[in-house]
Amino acid sequence: MIKVSIITIGDELLIGQVIDTNSAWMAQELNKAGIKVNRRVAVGDDWNEIWKALDDESEKAEVILITGGLGPTADDITKPLLCEYFNGKMIVSQEALDNVIHIFENIHKRPVTERNRKQAEVPDTCKVILNKRGTAPCMWFEKDKKIFVSMPGVPHEMKGLMEESIIPELSKIFTLPFICHRTLVTYGIGESNLADKIQGFEAALPSNIKLAYLPNYGIVRLRLTSSGNDKVKTETEIENHFQQLQEEVKDFLVTNEDAPMELVVGRLLMETNKTISTAESCTGGYISHLLTAIPGSSAYFDGSMVTYSYQAKENLLGVRNETLINYGAVSEEVVREMINGLLIKMNTDYAIAVSGIMGPGGGTPEKPIGTVWVAVGSKEKIVTKLFHFRFDRQKNIQLTAINALNLMREFIIQNK
Amino acid sequence: MIKVSIITIGDELLIGQVIDTNSAWMAQELNKAGIKVNRRVAVGDDWNEIWKALDDESEKAEVILITGGLGPTADDITKPLLCEYFNGKMIVSQEALDNVIHIFENIHKRPVTERNRKQAEVPDTCKVILNKRGTAPCMWFEKDKKIFVSMPGVPHEMKGLMEESIIPELSKIFTLPFICHRTLVTYGIGESNLADKIQGFEAALPSNIKLAYLPNYGIVRLRLTSSGNDKVKTETEIENHFQQLQEEVKDFLVTNEDAPMELVVGRLLMETNKTISTAESCTGGYISHLLTAIPGSSAYFDGSMVTYSYQAKENLLGVRNETLINYGAVSEEVVREMINGLLIKMNTDYAIAVSGIMGPGGGTPEKPIGTVWVAVGSKEKIVTKLFHFRFDRQKNIQLTAINALNLMREFIIQNK
Numbered sequence: 001m002i003k004v005s006i007i008t009i010g011d012e013l014l015i016g017q018v019i020d021t022n023s024a025w026m027a028q029e030l031n032k033a034g035i036k037v038n039r040r041v042a043v044g045d046d047w048n049e050i051w052k053a054l055d056d057e058s059e060k061a062e063v064i065l066i067t068g069g070l071g072p073t074a075d076d077i078t079k080p081l082l083c084e085y086f087n088g089k090m091i092v093s094q095e096a097l098d099n100v101i102h103i104f105e106n107i108h109k110r111p112v113t114e115r116n117r118k119q120a121e122v123p124d125t126c127k128v129i130l131n132k133r134g135t136a137p138c139m140w141f142e143k144d145k146k147i148f149v150s151m152p153g154v155p156h157e158m159k160g161l162m163e164e165s166i167i168p169e170l171s172k173i174f175t176l177p178f179i180c181h182r183t184l185v186t187y188g189i190g191e192s193n194l195a196d197k198i199q200g201f202e203a204a205l206p207s208n209i210k211l212a213y214l215p216n217y218g219i220v221r222l223r224l225t226s227s228g229n230d231k232v233k234t235e236t237e238i239e240n241h242f243q244q245l246q247e248e249v250k251d252f253l254v255t256n257e258d259a260p261m262e263l264v265v266g267r268l269l270m271e272t273n274k275t276i277s278t279a280e281s282c283t284g285g286y287i288s289h290l291l292t293a294i295p296g297s298s299a300y301f302d303g304s305m306v307t308y309s310y311q312a313k314e315n316l317l318g319v320r321n322e323t324l325i326n327y328g329a330v331s332e333e334v335v336r337e338m339i340n341g342l343l344i345k346m347n348t349d350y351a352i353a354v355s356g357i358m359g360p361g362g363g364t365p366e367k368p369i370g371t372v373w374v375a376v377g378s379k380e381k382i383v384t385k386l387f388h389f390r391f392d393r394q395k396n397i398q399l400t401a402i403n404a405l406n407l408m409r410e411f412i413i414q415n416k
Numbered sequence: 417m418i419k420v421s422i423i424t425i426g427d428e429l430l431i432g433q434v435i436d437t438n439s440a441w442m443a444q445e446l447n448k449a450g451i452k453v454n455r456r457v458a459v460g461d462d463w464n465e466i467w468k469a470l471d472d473e474s475e476k477a478e479v480i481l482i483t484g485g486l487g488p489t490a491d492d493i494t495k496p497l498l499c500e501y502f503n504g505k506m507i508v509s510q511e512a513l514d515n516v517i518h519i520f521e522n523i524h525k526r527p528v529t530e531r532n533r534k535q536a537e538v539p540d541t542c543k544v545i546l547n548k549r550g551t552a553p554c555m556w557f558e559k560d561k562k563i564f565v566s567m568p569g570v571p572h573e574m575k576g577l578m579e580e581s582i583i584p585e586l587s588k589i590f591t592l593p594f595i596c597h598r599t600l601v602t603y604g605i606g607e608s609n610l611a612d613k614i615q616g617f618e619a620a621l622p623s624n625i626k627l628a629y630l631p632n633y634g635i636v637r638l639r640l641t642s643s644g645n646d647k648v649k650t651e652t653e654i655e656n657h658f659q660q661l662q663e664e665v666k667d668f669l670v671t672n673e674d675a676p677m678e679l680v681v682g683r684l685l686m687e688t689n690k691t692i693s694t695a696e697s698c699t700g701g702y703i704s705h706l707l708t709a710i711p712g713s714s715a716y717f718d719g720s721m722v723t724y725s726y727q728a729k730e731n732l733l734g735v736r737n738e739t740l741i742n743y744g745a746v747s748e749e750v751v752r753e754m755i756n757g758l759l760i761k762m763n764t765d766y767a768i769a770v771s772g773i774m775g776p777g778g779g780t781p782e783k784p785i786g787t788v789w790v791a792v793g794s795k796e797k798i799v800t801k802l803f804h805f806r807f808d809r810q811k812n813i814q815l816t817a818i819n820a821l822n823l824m825r826e827f828i829i830q831n832k
Contacts, residue, residue, distance in 0.1 A: 012630055014453045015597065016444030017639065017674070021435050023458070028432030037430045038465065040458040042439070045628070049454065056472070073611040073629045074618060108606070115608045154631070156807055181431065190524070192531045195489040202490060212461070213489045214428055215570075223433065258433070278722075284708025285701030288722045292700025295776050295809055303728035305721060306694075306704045312719035312762070346728065360711050391572055393711055 001227070002174050003038040004030060005057035009050060009068035009078055010153060013042040022067050022158055033167050034176030034227075035063075045075050054085055058146045063170065068153035070136035072115050079122070079139075082150055086141050088123030096120035096128055096137040103135055126150075129165045133157045138165070147173075178231045182242040183214075183223040183258035186249050187406055191215040194222070198248045209241055217399055218406075221258065222249070254409070261405040262290040268412045269300035274349035276408070278304040279317055279342040281329060282356040282372065287401045302348050307338070317341030330355050330367050332384050335375035343379050350412065352376050352404050356387070358396045372400050376408040383411055417643070418590050419454040420446060421473035425466060425484035425494055426569060429458040438483050438574055449583050450592030450643075451479075461491050470501055474562045479586065484569035486552040488531050495538070495555075498566055502557045504539030512536035512544055512553040519551055542566075545581045549573040554581065563589075594647045598658040599630075599639040599674035602665050603822055607631040610638070614664045625657055633815055637674065638665070670825070677821040678706040684828045685716035690765035692824070694720040695733055695758040697745060698772040698788060703817045718764050723754070733757030746771050746783050748800050751791040759795050766828065768792050768820050772803070774812045788816050792824040799827055 006026055012018045020042060027037045038061055043049040050069075057064045069078030083090055097120035104112040119135040122128055129138035129149075134157040141148040149166055151158045170176075186194065191213050195202070202211050208228065214221040224242055228234035246256055255264045269276055278287045288304035291297055305316045310329065313319040318341040319334055327333040338353035356372030363369035370389035375382055387403055389396045422442055428434045436458060443453045454477055459465040466485075473480045485494030499506055513536035520528045535551040538544055545554035545565075550573040557564040565582055567574045586592075602610060607629050611618070618627050624644065630637040640658055644650035662672055671680045685692055694703045704720035707713055721732045726745065729735040734757040735750055743749040754769035772788030779785035786805035791798055803819055805812045 011626075011628055011641070012639075013440070013456065014443055015447045015641075016440040016442070016453075017599075017630065017637075019435065019437050019440045024429070024432040024435045026432070027430055031431045037432075038460070039469075040430065040456075042456040044454070052476075053455075060468075071629060071631070072608045075626070075628045110606075110609075113608060113612060115612055156811065183433075190526075192488045192529060193526075196529060196531055210427075210491070212427055212491045213487060214433065215487070221433075223428075225427070225431075280701075283705075284713075284717070285696075285704030285720055285722065286708075288701030289699075289705045289813075292702075292722070292724065293810065293813065297700075298724055301700070302725045303721065303723045303732060304701055305719065305732075306701065306708070307719045308708065308714055309718045316719060316721075316761070345732070394709065395572065397705075397709065 001036055001177055002063060003061040004035055004063045004065060005061040006037060006040045007050075007053050007057055007064060007066045008040070008042045008153070009045060009066065010042075011044040011075070014044045022153060022155055025155070025159065026065065026162060029162055029167060031179055031181070033171055034179050035167075035170060036179065045069055045077055047077060047081060050078065050081055051085065054148070058144070058148070062146060064146065064148045065166070066148065066150040067158055070150065070152045072119055072135070078150060082126070082139060082141065082148075083123035086123055086125040086143060088125030090121045091124045093120050093122045093128045093137060095130060096122065099130060099132065099137075100135045129161060131157055131161055133160045177227050177229050178234050179225070179227040180234050180238045181223055181225050182238055183221055184242075184246060184249070184256045185254040185259065186220045186222065186252040187218060187254045189220065189252045191220050194220055194249065194252075198245070201245060201248050205241065206237075209238060217395070218403065219254070223258075254406070260290070261402050261409065263294055265405050265409050265412070266291065266294045266297055266300060268409060269350070272412070272416055274412075275300050275302050276350045276352070277302050277342055277346035277348040279338040279351065279353040280304060280306050281308060281313070281338075281354060282358050283354050283397055283400050283404075284308065286397050287352060287354070287404060290401055290405070302346055305342060305345070313338065317345070328367065330357055330371055330373055332373050332386070335373040335384060336382060339375040339377060339382055350376070350378050350408060352408050354400055354404050356396070356400055358393045358400075360393060370396055372396075374400070374404045374407055376404065376411045378415065381415060383407065417452055417593055418479060419477040420451055420479045420481060421477040422453060422456045423469050423473055423480060423482045424456070424458045424569070425461065425482065426458075427460040427491070430460045438569060438571055441571070441575065442481065442578060445578055445583060447595055447597070449587055450595050451583075451586060451590075452595065461485055461493055463493060463497060466494065466497055467501065470564070474560070474564070477562075479563045480565070481582070482564065482566040483574055486566065486568045488535055488551070494566060498542070498555060498557065498564075499539035502539055502541040502559060502564075504541030506537045507540045509536050509538045509544045509553055511546060512538065515546060515548065515553075516551045545577060547573055547577055549576045593643050593645055594650050595641070595643040596650050596654045597639055597641050598654055599637055600658075600662060600665070600672045601670040601675065602636045602638065602668040603634060603670045605636065605668045607636050610636055610665065610668070614661070617661060617664050621657065622653075625654060633811070634819065635670070639674075670822070676706070677818050677825065679710055681821050681825050681828070682707065682710045682713055682716060684825060685766070688828070688832055690828075691716050691718050692766045692768070693718050693758055693762035693764040694767065695754040695769040696720060696722050697724060697729070697754070697770060698774050699770050699813055699816050699820075700724065702813050703768060703770070703820060706817055706821070718762055721758060721761070729754065733761070744783065746773055746787055746789055748789055748802070751789040751800060752798060755791040755793060755798055766792070766794050766824060768824050770816055770820050772812070772816055774809045774816075776809060786812055788812075790816070790820045790823055792820065792827045794831065797831060799823065
């Protein structure tokens with residue numbers, strides 16, 4: 001199996017100003033093609049560090065994929081460094097220059113400056129791969145039987161290059177094995193208890209199938225991984241064990257694929273031809289955002305009301321002022337009135353209502369930060385639940401959303 | 417200046433199943449304390465790879481911070497590996513065991529299993545740092561004058577340990593320089609043009625101040641970085657250059673700090689004591705989510721209506737059916753009626769309305785995917801703008817939100 005290292009370049013990665021999402025996406029796509037990423041390394045815009053990283057990783061891998069540092073500004077040093085590293089001299093790539101001119105004239109509708117033209121310069125020791133989505137060309141080098149590919153760090157440019165050129169090219173050069181992952185999602189059981197529960201299953205796994213636990217606040221994903229040269233055999237083998245695993249955890253199983261809760265709920269709605277709406281206080285539209293992030297969600301999602309203030313709760317959802325005064329906005333009574341008001345206004349089959357205290361302000365001894373009331377239901381029946389989270393604002397919002405969606409999921413299954 | 421390497425451990429990082437947000441956060445906090453991260457390396461749950469990474473990074477750095485692989489399940493091999501790497505034997509840490517028992521008895525309210533108890537075992541060659549937020553203890557090793565710290569990968573556990581123990585401890589051991597970053601945000605000018613514009617400024621920067629460009633779809637952030645031993649001198653020097661930089665880019669300046677657009681808008685509202693609401697079709701509540709992700713946003717945010725269907729646009733916002741039929745949901749006429757309806761219903765000072773086609777479905781030759789109409793305004797005045805984005809659903813939603821918020825920002829400034 002070939003080994004791949006990913007090197008990401010940029011000071012912003014080392015001072016924490018940006019989160020590296022590129023590497024995860026690259027690893028995912030490479031994996032699908034049977035290519036295993038062995039190491040990911042991030043270094044700054046520093047000549048010696050980049051040079052050393054190239055040396056190091058080429059000792060450890062056959063393919064070194066590099067992103068970042070190809071911009072037109074002075075802090076971007078990757079291109080001159082690669083030129084020197086591979087003993088080249090800079091020349092203008094006509095193909096890259098045509099692309100730069102095309103992008104400026106037809107897309108940006110701005111004149112091409114000298115700085116833009118310089119983007120088309122490349123070391124003469126590389127093969128240029130056209131980057132249709134941007135002005136920085138992708139460069140493919142080979143040295144001592146190792147392959148080095150330098151791509152821009154702009155995600156959608158890198159993605160286009162990987163999908164259209166680099167992965168197809170690597171698949172031609174190497175004989176790749178078949179890697180197979182199967183993931184399921186559980187809810188309501190901790191990692192340790194789950195491990196105890198499936199101890200026997202895990203011990204009996206053949207050595208070429210690996211089990212991983214991916215816990216994430218109430219949810220634990222279980223992943224089986226196998227690789228082999230025979231696609232059908234690898235798939236059949238993992239499928240058998242995956243079926244068994246589903247049976248083992250059936251009381252906690254949310255879905256038998258690596259899907260987020262909002263997709264699971266969306267599919268349930270799609271299958272049963274039902275619609276949903278949300279009334280959100282503390283989540284401020286986040287549940288609605290999650291539901292509508294799924295392509296095709298307009299088939300089952302009608303709309304939402306984000307009612308942050310007392311006034312909005314009263315005017316938009318018909319929550320009674322006395323209920324707010326007597327019980328407070330974060331109360332079972334209020335989420336009940338919210339969901340009832342919502343079901344009347346939106347006329348959807350199902351609805352979710354949430355109200356809570358996300359922090360950092362707003363907590364009281366009786367209702368500390370993290371206190372959340374959730375209501376889910378239909379015109380026939382409503383279920384409410386009280387949650388206590390104990391994290392920061394961002395995490396509390398996410399947890400409220402995922403737990404509300406899970407409650408909705410359980411409700412739909414039990415009442416369909 | 418001491419050098420730090422971060423090693424993150426977990427197969428999920430190398431198959432792209434999770435995005436590594438820990439490293440960015442760690443780098444940010446270390447930087448504030450004057451500690452520079454030199455390299456970040458991710459390796460899988462693989463004995464040899466982890467071992468080699470420890471060897472490699474200890475050659476390159478004085479401090480090696482390790483996260484992940486400390487869970488209670490069989491795929492977590494970091495602890496036994498560290499035990500062998502540092503020639504120790506496993507013992508029970510009484511302090512860690514007390515913590516495990518406390519967490520299970522008082523927080524999870526579940527009995528402590530044998531597997532849970534095993535979490536309290538540590539190599540006798542380490543100093544244990546108590547992890548109050550979880551069951552996996554943090555381990556501090558020293559070898560050949562290098563420091564190795566192993567932490568769990570669960571973000572809020574790692575954060576607690578870094579903030580309360582590791583950074584304070586490193587600050588005691590090392591004499592740390594003062595690192596200073598100043599970042600500003602520009603909108604409406606590309607990276608190349610910006611670089612041309614401030615070429616003179618950049619060339620005249622002293623060698624200890626570094627300028628970086630951080631482009632991100634319409635927005636370019638500019639960051640100045642300086643480090644020195646004298647806090648006041650370092651701050652004064654960077655402040656002078658930062659003032660000059662602000663002046664250079666003043667026509668495109670959004671804010672003189674590293675703040676997201678929703679925070680900039682929120683502050684403007686707070687300063688002027690005004691309120692806002694949103695009517696969202698294609699963004700599905702994402703703008704509302706961004707606005708309410710800011711602590712204290714209840715001071716200026718009242719609520720939102722997410723109107724995905726025709727029916728919701730008509731019933732909640734009073735958009736006329738004939739307008740929808742004649743012009744389509746994605747039209748200037750519809751966003752005008754949406755914002756007018758919203759301003760009446762919500763009675764806020766300002767409002768935002770958006771309607772567009774995010775993809776992957778729904779595009780037509782006249783209105784391709786990425787077509788978005790935005791309206792911002794008040795009861796006195798409304799401004800509309802047509803955008804054409806050309807990305808995937810997720811990116812189109814983000815771009816719509818950021819551009820709508822920027823249009824709102826400009827409107828507030830021009831009309832206050």
